Amino acid sequence: MRFLLCIFLATLPLAAQTYDEVLALTKQGIIAYNQKRLSESRQMLANALDFDSTWRPTVLHHGKAYADLLIAELHIRNTVKLIAFEKFENAERELDEAEATFPGHLRIPELRELLLKKRADNTKQILLKMPEAKRKAYEEQMQKAQAAMDASKYAEAMHFYSGALKIAPDSLDAKMGYAEAERLLNQEDGDQKVAGLFRQAEKHEKDRRFAQAVSVYDKILRIEPRNSQAIERRAALIDFMQQQLGKGERKNLAKEYLLSGNEAFRKTDYNLAIEHYRVGQALDPKLANWDELIKKAMAAKKAQEENLYTDRLKELERRYQSAMLQLLLENYPAAIEDLEVVISIATQFKQDETKKHAEQLLQRAKEAMLRQDDEFITRDSPYFNFVQSLTSLGMTSYKNRDCIATQQHFGAIVEIFPKNRISNQYILSCTIILNPERKDGIIQDLIDTIYRTKDTNAYEARRFFEILKFIDPKNPVIPQLERELAEKTQLLKKSVQPAEFLEALYKKALLLSQSDPEAALQVLRQLLAEDPDNAKARALFARIEGRINRAKWAESDIPIAPRAMKAYADGIVYYNTGQLAEARASFALALELAPNFDRAVVALKKCDSYAKGAKF
Structure with missing residues (x-):
């Protein structure tokens, strides 16, 4: 027994020495790996594995180093094949990948030299085939590009390389120079972005916002997957955070x-x-005392909601009335803006019927604006100046009784905007002046078209009616047609009930709003059925509807x-x-x-x- 104990004690210093050696070799191997000295890293880690093949960090990093070596070797082989097939741009990219993975690979300088030689040969062949003037222009662009590259002005270099490629599209030297300038420019931008992200991560660490700092390091690694500083800091932070739960x-x-x-x-x-x-x-x-703090904040929130509701309701009433006025003035863009605000407020405070009516008005306003654009070309249109200048020239020609010129100017507008009312009326007027015998036929065609379309497309009929009024303002059918079309094309419907009756309904609803809100809504529905665009009634309806649905929109009650x-x-x-x-x-x-x-x-x-x- 004593003999066995002596043997065991004798092996302890040896075991400790072996462990220290494995630890030292692993540490050196990891440092070499992070510095991309892959061959040395793999050798050191392999030596460590000879002593202890179960030590996890050694096994892990040995596998990583070997995998990176294989990847670099694969890129090198691809480079050789691509050079053989004269695909030099792809070969350059493969070689860049190999260098990024393993900068110390022995074949990289040799292949880089070979690519430069191929580029030079390609340039010589292209220059031999060029005329003297083009050759000088090409060489001048390439010299300027090289000077810009030397001065680190990569965007400028890309411009000059692009100029060289316009002269000689097959120039390998210019193509690869352009690609290199673009890569360096992107790298320069990436370096600035990475530096900013590192500053942001450091700030998060100082503020003890470790999860946010890890997220920033992840962003850095998506830009530069092999950034060793970001990898180390991220790993350290995750390790630290996992020890802090308690x-x-x-x-x-x-x-x-x-x-x-x-x-x-x-x-x-x-x-x-x-x-x-x-x-x-x-x-x-x-x-x-959390309960007291929450209670205090809830009370403040409720008061804020009430104030917000009152302020937003005033805004709804103001915008609704403004929208009505803009619709009457046919200022449809302003009406659309107001109605969108009304819909937003009605949505926020669950005022469903108000929202539905505003959406209907919004749809009508948008359709009217499209018709207005077709007929008159508003200031928002990119063609406004074009149409205005041609309209001015056409009217001047019309005043001078030059009908041919008038038809040419307005005809150019009609080619782009066939429904432009002003152009069509001046073209038809000139047609009648040049051919007086056709006047009765043209007018009769217009009247027939109006009667045919007034029931199916009243707005189109209205357009033809306006043209008729311009050509023949004293035609006896005009007053009757005007009354019929006004009823069909009026955007805001007017009530047939007397104003006193509507006012009485409004007052009744106002009295009921405090004691019986549901009954008040019924009265207002009756009023709005008679006069759908009554802004005052609509605002009262929205107010009562919002109060009834308070439980749905008041966040503090949830x-x-x-x-x-x-x-x-x-x-x-x-x-x-x-x-x-x-x-x-x-x-x-x-x-x-x-x-x-x-x-x-x-x-x-x-x-x-x-x-x-x-x-x-």
Whole structure:
């Protein structure tokens, strides 16, 4: 027994020495790998594996080094094949990839030299076939491009290489020079972006926002997948975060949420304040009087909602009346803008019938604007100046009784805008002046067209009617047609009931609005059936409708289950310590317990996008 114990004790220093040697070789191998000295790295790690083939870091990095060596070798072989097939641009790209993977590969300088020689040979052949003038122009562009490259003006170099390619499209030298300038320009932009991202990551680390810092390092690695500094910092942060989950971390997070909740309250962002207080309460219930803070924020939120509702309702009334006026003035773009605001407010406060009526008016206004564009070319049209200048020339020719010139000017407009009313009326007028015997036939055709289309397309009939009024203003059918078309094309319908009757209905609804809102809505529906565009009645309807639907639009009345809030708080802790799977599960549970928990939806999406971004 004593003999066996002596043997065991004798082997201990040897085992310790072996472990130290494996550790030293592995460390040196990893350093060499990060510096892209792949051959040395693989050799050192292989030596370490000879001592201990089970040490995980050694096995892992040996596999990485060997895989990178194989990738570099594959790129080298592809480069050789592409040079043989005279696909020099592709060969250059493959060689760049090989150099990025393993800069110390022995064949890279040799192949780079071969590519330069091929480029020079190609340039010589192209120059021999060129006339003297073109050759000089090509050489001048290439010299300027080289000077720009030497001065690191890559955008300028791309411009000169492009000029050289216009002279000699097959020039390999110009093509590869352009590609190199473009690569360097992108690299320059990428370097600036990476430097900015590193500064951002450092700031997050100082603020102890470790998950955000890891996310920024992921962005850096998507730009530069082999950036060793980002790889090391990211790994260190994830390791640190996973060690921080505990009672102290929950308390620190609760303090942060208390401070941010107070700040949000100060800035009157009560939704955010309530959310942060609830999360803080779930993290550490004893840190503060959370219930009192939440109650105070809820009261402030409710008051804010009431004020917001009143202000937005005033805005709805003002915009609605403005839209009515703009529609009467046929200023359809302004009417559309006002109606879109009305729809937005009605949607926010669940005023469904108001929203439906505004949408109907909006559709009518858009259709009217399209007709107006077809007939008159508004200032918003890119053709406005073109049409205005031709219209001015046409009217001047018409005043001078030069009908041929008039038809030419207005004919150019009609080619692009066939329904342009002014152009058509002047063209027909000139046709009658040049051919007086055709006047009766043209007028009769217009009248027949008006009668034929007034029941199916009243607006088209109206266009023909306006042309008729211009050509033959004293025609006896005009007054009757005007009355009929006015009824059919009036955008805002007028009530046939007397104003006193409508006013009485409005006052009745106003009295009922306090005691019986549903009855008040019925009275207003009767009034609006008689006069659909009564802005005053429509505003009162919106006000009562919003009050009845208050429970739907008032966010402060929507409770969140305590279990859901606790699950959400756990998810925040997991997220901040880099445990994405657990964070996602907690956020999903919170959403399952409270389907109206919007913050949990946002957190879940953020967790998913972060997980995807981590796969660099």
